[in-house]
Amino acid sequence: xxxxxFGGTSVGSATNIAxxxxxxxxxxxxxxxxxxxxxxxxxxLLLISNLAAAGxxxxxxxxxxxxEHHITVVSKLDIPEEARPSLQAxxxxxxxxxxxxxxxxFLINDLSAKTSDKIVSYGERLSSLIISxxxxxxxxxxxxxxxxxxxxxxxxxxDIELSSKLIRDAFENSSxxxxxxxxxxxxxxxxxxxxxxxxxxxxxxxxFASALDANILEIWSDVDGFMSxxxxxxxxxxxxxxxxxxxxxxxxxxxxxxxxxxxIFPVYHKNIPIRIKNTxxxxxxxxxxxxxxxxxxxxxxxxxISSISDTCLITVLGLGMVGIIGxxxxxxxxxxxxxxxxxxxxxxxSENSTSxxxxxxxxxxxxxxxxxxxxxxxxxxxxxxxxxETDLATVAIVGENMKYTPGIAGRxxxxxxxxxxxxxxxxxxxxxxxxxxxxKNKYLRKALNSIxxxxxxxxxxVLNLFIVGIGTxxxxxxxxxxxxxxxxxxxxxxxxxxxxxxxxxKALFCREGxxxxxxxxxxxxxxxxxxxxxxxDEILNMNIFNAVFVDCTxxxxxxxxxxxxxxxxxxxxxxxxxxxxxxxxxxxxxxxTARERNIKFLFETNVxxxxxxxxxxxxLVNSGDKIVKIEAVLSGTLNYIFNTIxxxxxxxxxxxxxxxxxxxxxxxxxDLSGMDVIRKLVILTREAxxxxxxxxxxxxxxxxxxxxxxTIEEFWATIRNQDAEFEERRKKLENEHKHLRFVAKYENxxxxxxxxxxxxxxxxxxxxxxxxxxxxTTERYNEYPMIIKGYGAGASVxxxxxxxxxxxxxxxx
Numbered sequence: 001x002x003x004x005x006f007g008g009t010s011v012g013s014a015t016n017i018a019x020x021x022x023x024x025x026x027x028x029x030x031x032x033x034x035x036x037x038x039x040x041x042x043x044x045l046l047l048i049s050n051l052a053a054a055g056x057x058x059x060x061x062x063x064x065x066x067x068e069h070h071i072t073v074v075s076k077l078d079i080p081e082e083a084r085p086s087l088q089a090x091x092x093x094x095x096x097x098x099x100x101x102x103x104x105x106f107l108i109n110d111l112s113a114k115t116s117d118k119i120v121s122y123g124e125r126l127s128s129l130i131i132s133x134x135x136x137x138x139x140x141x142x143x144x145x146x147x148x149x150x151x152x153x154x155x156x157x158x159d160i161e162l163s164s165k166l167i168r169d170a171f172e173n174s175s176x177x178x179x180x181x182x183x184x185x186x187x188x189x190x191x192x193x194x195x196x197x198x199x200x201x202x203x204x205x206x207x208f209a210s211a212l213d214a215n216i217l218e219i220w221s222d223v224d225g226f227m228s229x230x231x232x233x234x235x236x237x238x239x240x241x242x243x244x245x246x247x248x249x250x251x252x253x254x255x256x257x258x259x260x261x262x263x264i265f266p267v268y269h270k271n272i273p274i275r276i277k278n279t280x281x282x283x284x285x286x287x288x289x290x291x292x293x294x295x296x297x298x299x300x301x302x303x304x305i306s307s308i309s310d311t312c313l314i315t316v317l318g319l320g321m322v323g324i325i326g327x328x329x330x331x332x333x334x335x336x337x338x339x340x341x342x343x344x345x346x347x348x349x350s351e352n353s354t355s356x357x358x359x360x361x362x363x364x365x366x367x368x369x370x371x372x373x374x375x376x377x378x379x380x381x382x383x384x385x386x387x388x389e390t391d392l393a394t395v396a397i398v399g400e401n402m403k404y405t406p407g408i409a410g411r412x413x414x415x416x417x418x419x420x421x422x423x424x425x426x427x428x429x430x431x432x433x434x435x436x437x438x439x440k441n442k443y444l445r446k447a448l449n450s451i452x453x454x455x456x457x458x459x460x461x462v463l464n465l466f467i468v469g470i471g472t473x474x475x476x477x478x479x480x481x482x483x484x485x486x487x488x489x490x491x492x493x494x495x496x497x498x499x500x501x502x503x504x505x506k507a508l509f510c511r512e513g514x515x516x517x518x519x520x521x522x523x524x525x526x527x528x529x530x531x532x533x534x535x536x537d538e539i540l541n542m543n544i545f546n547a548v549f550v551d552c553t554x555x556x557x558x559x560x561x562x563x564x565x566x567x568x569x570x571x572x573x574x575x576x577x578x579x580x581x582x583x584x585x586x587x588x589x590x591x592x593t594a595r596e597r598n599i600k601f602l603f604e605t606n607v608x609x610x611x612x613x614x615x616x617x618x619x620l621v622n623s624g625d626k627i628v629k630i631e632a633v634l635s636g637t638l639n640y641i642f643n644t645i646x647x648x649x650x651x652x653x654x655x656x657x658x659x660x661x662x663x664x665x666x667x668x669x670x671d672l673s674g675m676d677v678i679r680k681l682v683i684l685t686r687e688a689x690x691x692x693x694x695x696x697x698x699x700x701x702x703x704x705x706x707x708x709x710x711t712i713e714e715f716w717a718t719i720r721n722q723d724a725e726f727e728e729r730r731k732k733l734e735n736e737h738k739h740l741r742f743v744a745k746y747e748n749x750x751x752x753x754x755x756x757x758x759x760x761x762x763x764x765x766x767x768x769x770x771x772x773x774x775x776x777t778t779e780r781y782n783e784y785p786m787i788i789k790g791y792g793a794g795a796s797v798x799x800x801x802x803x804x805x806x807x808x809x810x811x812x813x
Contacts, residue, residue, distance in 0.1 A: 001030035005205035010279035012039035014076035030176035037123025053111035128181035148188035164211035199260030210266035225287030302399035312363035320382020403432035420569025466500035472795035474552030581679035610801035627688035629777035636770030636793025650723035700754025
């Protein structure tokens with residue numbers, strides 16, 4: 001035989017009741033059907049009780065909604081018409097009784113626990129009465145005569161032995177197919193109405209299953225089963241197909257509201273499995289809970305993540321606790337005597353502090369009780385005043401497989417550290433099934449997502465990107481991400497979720513991800529005013545996990561927010577050279593912050609666009625080699641200009657062509673001044689391990705300073721005056737079989753940039769178009785220096801380099 005419990009949503013309307021009837025109609029074996037109150041009715045009854053007790057007339061309006069709900073269900077119920085008037089009369093009688101109780105509460109402005117228990121019982125009494133007429137083939141038994149309770153600290157505890165006997169006797173005298181209300185019960189000594197607590201219908205079903213030695217207990221609701229995490233927080237959460245009783249208990253105790261936690265105890269000892277099913281998707285397998293739970297067959301180290309957002313941490317601290325026997329006994333005795341439940345305990349091995357996790361509702365009483373208990377020690381100074389921390393959350397990762405796998409705790413705390421989340425307290429039982437920890441409540445969403453992602457509970461790893469600048473580089477990057485996304489998900493289980501895009505003075509943010517097919521339209525339609533400060537604040541307030549800030553601008557003000565982002569554990573990938581070439585102290589601070597936070601500060605495209613220059617240098621230095629000399633052509637723009645100059649194309653036209661091809665900056669004087677090359681040389685020299693500032697680089701200009709002092713219009717009007725000089729020089733070099741190259745050089749502690757004539761035997765001679773070349777001489781690569789050569793300019797290759805940096809953060813290879 002089986003016991004089937006149907007929740008409030010499952011029976012919340014006439015249509016839903018008909019659906020339940022269809023489900024149980026396929027079952028031929030003996031069954032017990034347990035039903036809850038209609039959806040939200042219990043909450044409504046509690047609300048009306050409080051309104052009436054407060055003398056608030058609005059209770060009448062709320063009560064009318066309850067009346068209308070039940071009358072509507074009765075009117076639409078699929079039952080013989082001759083049965084409807086009798087049912088309506090019985091329902092009206094119960095509603096009239098309830099109305100009178102509310103009037104009494106309103107008149108005396110008082111609501112006792114006894115009256116409250118009686119009021120909430122009407123939810124199940126009404127629903128079970130209505131359903132019993134629809135399920136006329138089931139025997140309708142009065143559950144208040146079968147479930148008996150004792151009282152303890154204001155809570156009603158079922159007398160399992162007595163209740164089981166009454167259930168067995170009633171079942172033997174029935175048709176073996178019965179219907180009962182859940183949740184409600186009666187006191188075994190006074191006979192007064194009691195209940196089994198919120199969610200108590202599950203408990204009712206478990207007590208019946210245990211008493212009758214059922215083959216299975218089925219809990220039917222509006223969810224598919226236990227989820228790996230809260231799907232409202234984590235999009236990739238999935239149904240857990242198998243759980244052990246222990247795993248289910250741990251998840252229930254830490255906030256997974258699938259079943260009422262005490263439900264598991266009665267069936268656990270009888271080895272009766274539980275199946276969680278969806279009333280509206282009966283074909284779905286749901287979650288199967290048993291003793292073995294398919295432990296070793298499953299690959300997942302943890303089965304699920306659960307949390308309690310309503311957490312306070314109370315700490316008893318003092319040197320007077322060290323070595324004193326009985327301190328913890330006194331703590332827990334004092335709390336137990338006042339009915340305060342503790343769900344987490346953490347103690348320092350030095351014994352000088354004990355921290356306990358309690359619900360917010362119990363926190364003030366707990367502090368008062370403990371300060372009374374240790375009043376003498378506090379007065380003497382051997383124990384400090386009891387500390388209370390609020391606005392916290394407790395997270396638990398649960399899985400029987402954890403006991404077979406070393407390093408779970410290390411991986412957990414590394415994941416939290418990478419996300420910039422500090423753990424305030426933690427606890428793990430010797431069973432290794434649960435690791436629990438306390439964090440600030442504001443980091444809960446971020447923590448859950450980070451852990452879910454780290455332990456591969458999601459179908460794919462997620463990087464959440466904030467992209468600033470959607471010009472040529474940024475626009476190309478977004479298009480590359482859009483095109484590559486399906487392959488990344490399929491081959492590498494990696495999803496790049498663009499959650500923020502900014503352009504000029506507008507920004508768009510969406511936690512779920514921006515549609516890259518129409519991001520420009522959405523930015524125009526839904527964008528908010530933006531500035532670097534607003535960007536920073538919006539990103540930090542979003543508090544999203546695996547966050548990466550991608551800077552495709554050349555803005556100094558955008559670069560100034562890197563420090564704040566890195567210090568909040570947000571990785572930075574940048575094509576913007578400002579930060580890495582800024583004051584050395586700022587550069588090294590950014591690098592150190594990223595290292596301390598175990599995140600990334602990547603700027604490969606600052607030099608050589610998509611060429612693997614900085615990564616190569618880092619590998620050389622990190623492996624113990626020493627870079628002693630750097631020579632490089634680092635400006636694709638200048639290389640293009642000097643390769644383009646010919647008898648037919650003068651110097652000024654070559655500059656204009658570089659601008660038209662998108663190689664130069666909008667103001668080409670930035671390239672011609674060598675400032676861009678100086679920045680790149682400073683970055684390379686620093687990455688080689690040397691301290692250098694931009695002001696220390698010797699600059700050899702090849703056009704007079706006057707061209708840099710005026711307006712851009714004046715520059716274009718006068719630059720042709722240099723054509724003759726460059727043509728004369730070009731002819732001379734052509735005869736000598738030489739080429740002009742703008743070379744950046746570091747050697748013996750000195751940096752310089754300038755125009756250099758190179759002969760046919762020089763590695764820079766054959767450098768074509770806008771290509772870059774970097775020659776690195778090291779202690780190992782001394783006689784034959786290392787050369788890196790390729791495209792050094794262009795939006796698509798720069799975007800590809802930024803893309804590569806982003807991918808490297810996910811460790812995709």
